[in-house]
Amino acid sequence: MALPQALENYRKQYRKIKIFQDISSVLHWDSEVMMPVEGREYRSSQIAAVAELTHEWMTDKSFLEQIQSAKLSVKDLPESERPMWNRELEILMEEKEKADKLPSEFVADFAKLTNLAHAEWAEAKKEKNFKLFSKRLEELVNLSKKQADYFGYTTEPYDALLDSYEKGAKANQIQSLFSDLKNSLIPIVSKAPHFESPFKNPISIAKQTKFCNRLPAILGLTTKESRLDISNHPFSTSLGKGDKRITTRYSESDPLSSIFGVLHETGHSLYESGLSKMPDWPNPLTEYLSLGIHESQSRLWENQVGRSLPFWEFMYPILLNDFEMSEKELPFQQLYQYINSTEKSKIRVEADQVTYNLHIILRFEIERDLINGKIQVNELPEIWNSKMKESFGMTIENDAEGVLQDIHWSMGAFGYFPTYTLGNIFSAQFYKKFTEEYPNSHNKFSANGDFSDLLNWLRKNIHSKGKILKIENLVQEATGESANAKYLISYLEEKVKEVSISN
Amino acid sequence: MALPQALENYRKQYRKIKIFQDISSVLHWDSEVMMPVEGREYRSSQIAAVAELTHEWMTDKSFLEQIQSAKLSVKDLPESERPMWNRELEILMEEKEKADKLPSEFVADFAKLTNLAHAEWAEAKKEKNFKLFSKRLEELVNLSKKQADYFGYTTEPYDALLDSYEKGAKANQIQSLFSDLKNSLIPIVSKAPHFESPFKNPISIAKQTKFCNRLPAILGLTTKESRLDISNHPFSTSLGKGDKRITTRYSESDPLSSIFGVLHETGHSLYESGLSKMPDWPNPLTEYLSLGIHESQSRLWENQVGRSLPFWEFMYPILLNDFEMSEKELPFQQLYQYINSTEKSKIRVEADQVTYNLHIILRFEIERDLINGKIQVNELPEIWNSKMKESFGMTIENDAEGVLQDIHWSMGAFGYFPTYTLGNIFSAQFYKKFTEEYPNSHNKFSANGDFSDLLNWLRKNIHSKGKILKIENLVQEATGESANAKYLISYLEEKVKEVSISN
Known part of the structure; x- marks a missing residue:
């Protein structure tokens, strides 16, 4: 008809x-x-x-x-x-x-301000001096509060901003989800072992590229519909149906950086690729549901798959071949432990999967108070540094490794950070459900590098749903329960146990 | 003000x-x-x-x-x-x-038809069978005649189409320019020597890329405002101010193919780069003047510069280094002669600088008669083949190496071909004038690879003029006389003499 x-x-x-x-x-x-x-x-x-x-x-x-x-x-x-x-x-x-x-003058003002702020933030970070950026940040916070007022809210201004990235999410619920997580994470971090890099010599970018170029297709994203390039910061973007682009960056001293960049961005692009295959694409239902759901797809392939034993059982001989290394030079156990090593660090983007969420929770707590008017911009460095002491026991030496490290606030993106941890929570919950439904899939991973069961499960339960369901209903329908941090906690606990025993 | x-x-x-x-x-x-x-x-x-x-x-x-x-x-x-x-x-x-x-339905019909025609032309060429394409070509010719009627003309329909590519050009004038050229070219072709390739072994694409990447910057187009990539057919395009893109293609057996692709496309992009530097860019005066003038810029760098002795005196040691070859493996004289070798061929895009214009003149004569209704589409293969016999003494075995070889007619681009030879004529005339004004510039070319005198001359006399002058006035102001094939003829005569003597 x-x-x-x-x-x-x-x-x-x-x-x-x-x-x-x-x-x-x-x-x-x-x-x-x-x-x-x-x-x-x-x-x-x-x-x-x-x-x-x-x-x-x-x-x-x-x-x-x-x-x-x-x-x-x-x-x-x-x-x-x-x-x-x-x-x-x-x-x-x-x-x-x-x-x-949003009045169009407001949109223009916001665009102009963030454009100016970007360069000033970069300069302040370079100079390691928060004061060079604090006045502009104050303007950004004020404009973001104004934005929250334009959008409207029932409980607190921060909810209005959060809603742009994670539809319907409320700071109160996130707070309780994150509190549980934080309480459970601190003892896990204290037990999680650290391992030294087994890569004693640089690995050439050519060798890394050879290996990285294989990864998207192994997970299910072929060169017919995607390409992999280099950029300063890894990212993934959809240029339309049949055209997904991913990027990574290469470090000769740390080959895991490029590999996990590719795994992460491939996860994002597999989601977009699935969305493009929905009937009647494009329409408002065929767009990604939320940033948290998007991040769950990248984290799932990066962590639950990419740091797993079956994955590396399959990839190890390929890696040895591409890196032109022998088993003796790069023993499997050392590689696998290094992939799952934990180390407290001051910098979020360098954090491992165990400590990562503590970085996010810190930012969530700070920006929520900032937007709700409980703290002021000039107090930020002190609050940041004391929270780093509390969560990590680390002393921040300068603003560049502290409050100035991330780009988000200079973009006026308040309410964005929590979606990273929501993604981690969702990813563990989705993956757990998948392994219950496909208890033998790990054999296919390790024997044949065949990840089609997982991709099909994600296509069916997440990708093909687009925006049809609300976030809470998607999680409920896919996993049989509401969003819950316990699967992430037990995933990390088991992981720490596994690599500690193998030591 | x-x-x-x-x-x-x-x-x-x-x-x-x-x-x-x-x-x-x-x-x-x-x-x-x-x-x-x-x-x-x-x-x-x-x-x-x-x-x-x-x-x-x-x-x-x-x-x-x-x-x-x-x-x-x-x-x-x-x-x-x-x-x-x-x-x-x-x-x-x-x-x-x-x-x-043009009525918008006509524009839509034309777009639809050329879209269909492209695939059918490719198929007919693959099958070496003109009949598979002749019906569609007839439609294209009819639509192009209709287009000429919409545009209007005083002498002949072909003028109306020509005008889209070379503003104000008339078929009559081109005919007389090309007749002189043809008469002069035939004896030159008969004397021009052929030399075998000195590259007995394949040159890896990596080595060729290393060398090719140097070329744009040496001519004056830096990576700050341009980039070089690979495509099926070499091309140049401007994506805006400060962003010119050029491409080439690599053949391991014929390294000249990539090198001359880069030189040619760099010439186009240097013109676009100059246009972008005009005051008040962009406005209608800061666009390229005509396809003939555009082609003159690519041909000048490809031929007058790129096949010259001073250029290769500078580039030869760099080439040896990048190709990892010794003087003994690749003697200078053999290389230089090969660069200026002549060979009659059936295929335009493979033609050398001496025979190239005969290919164009043949196409001009045919398409002019076709649009003016003097010949019919079904007569094309016979006419093509007899003209190839007349100009080159060659027998065409099948339509793929004959009338079907070029894409232009399938795009409905009648009147485009003559601009290639106009470009060659202009390039020789401009270059001659430049060498009169800068008689010592060749020393700077060969000693330092310094082409700034030439680039500055082109910037001043061609690039910075945009569309301010009409084509005939631009040529007159730059060279002191009207467009004239004699400089191209004497350039080719001298070139043939030079490489014959050095044999």
Whole structure:
């Protein structure tokens, strides 16, 4: 049956907006990976022009009218098809209303401020001096509070910002989830063993590239629909159907950095690839559900798979071959222990899977108080440093290794950090459920490098759901219970036990 | 002094259109160089969406009104500034009127037809069977005749098509230019010596890449504003200010293929780079003047510079080093002769600089008669083959090495071919004038690889002129006389003499 005209019309306009948003992704990817340095200024104006255009279309009265006509047309469809259409139009209206709530001068001010702030933050970090950035950060915090007011909230301003990254999430619930996690993590960290790197000599980038190039296809992401390149910071992006891009960075002294970069970004791109395979792509239901769910997909392949024994049983001979090393030079046990080594560090992006979430919880607690007005910008370094002492027992020597280390606040991205730990929590819960349903899958991993059971499970339970379900319902339907940190805790406990015993 | 508001407004709208045209160049470049194969379909819809949008803006009534207001505002400017503004608005109106002359259904039909034709041409070429393509080609010729009617002409339909690639060019004038050239070329070809390749063993792509990566910077195009990649067919494109992209392809058995690809494409990008440096970029005056002028820039660096003795005196030790060869393995004289070797061939893209223009003249004569209705599509193979016999004394065995070899007609690009030979004619004329003005520049080439005199001459006389002058005036101002094939002829005669003597 043909769709009612109003639904066709609305979908056509939606697709047009989506096509230009994806064009923007092409421009961004190229900026980070390919563009010569003198192209930066003009590229900014290209990206700004596309953003202006899509924002114009999104907030245009005629688009609202198209959506409203589409809503009315849903009743002309067979009853069975109505709920999905209603959900699709409801999600879009939520996003549209959120966009409409911000006056366009505010959007422009915010863009201008974050653009200025980026360079100033980088300079302050280089100079290891928070004071050089504190005034600008204050403006960003004030503008973010204003943003929270525009969006509106019931309990606390921070909820309004959190909602942009993790729809429906509330700071109170996250606080209780994170408290449990923190209490359990501290004893695990104290027991988790540290192992020295077995790589005594540099591994050439050519050798690492050879190995890294194999990884996406082994997990299920082929070169027909993706490519792997180099950038300053690893990332993954979707440029549209059949075109996922991942990047990593190479360190000759630490080959795990590039490998785990690729595993992580492949996880993100497998999710996007699954979303693109949903029927009627693109529409508002075929987009990623939340940053936490996105991160669960990258973490699952990076940690639950990428740091597991079956994975390395399969990859080890391939690694030896590509790195041109003998078993004697790189004994399996030393490699595997190093992959699962724990070490307290001051820097989040260098943290291992055991300590990582403590870094996130610290940031969540601070930024929540900041946005809710309980602490002020000038108190940040002191609060940061005392919390580092409390959680890690570490003394921060300067702001660059402390409060200035992350880019997020300079981008005005308050409420983003918790999604990293939510991703870790979800990933452990999803993976546990998968292994219950496929108890023999590990044999296929180690014997044949066959990860299709896992990919199919994720496609079925997560990827093909897009935005059809709310986050809590997705977790419930996939795992039979609500989001819960206990699977992450038991995963880490078992991991620590496993590598300690093998010592 | 601030510009009158109407001029500001018009320029703003022009820039917006230009920004999106350049975004389309990013999408095209990425398609050819980076994109995974499954991205093709969605990328087509991205490119089509941008084309639709810019065409809409360009032909929009409100843009016409902006241009008209701008025209009226020119009188408010100081008298000295008026001529440039009038020229700018005149050029734009010419282009706009040309776009307006084609009904949008015609544009859509043409796009659809060429899209179909591309695959069918490729198939017919593969099958070496013109009949598989002749019906579609007939449609393309008919549509192109219709296009000529829409554009309008005074003498013959072919002029209307030619004008899109080489503004103001007339088939009659080209005919007389090409006749002189053809008459002179035939005896040169008969005397031009052929030399065997001195590369007896394959040269790895890594070694070739090392050498090729040096070339753009030596000519004056640095990695700050450009990058070099690989594609099926070498090309050059501008993605905007400070961002020029060039590509080449590598053959292990013929390392000259990649080297001359890079030299050629660098020439194109140096022109675009110069245009981007014009004041008030972008505006209609800062665009390339014609395809013939564009080609003159690539040919000049490829042939007049790239096949010259001073160039190779400088590059030879670098080549030996990068290719890891000794003087004994690759004697200078053998290399230099091979670089300037002549051989009659059936395929245009494999032709050397001496025989190349005969290929073009053949195509010009045929397509002119075709569009003017003097010959029919079904006669093409016979006419092609007899002309190949006449010009080259060669017998065509099948359509793939004959009439089907080039892509242009399947793209509906009638009138494009002559610009290649115009480019060769211009390049020799420009280079001759340059050497008269800088008689000692060759010493700087060979001693230091310093090509700045030449680049500065081109910047001053060609690049910085954009579309300010008409083609004939540009040639006149730069060289002191009108376009003339005699410099190309004497360049080739001297070259043949030089390499014959050194034998």
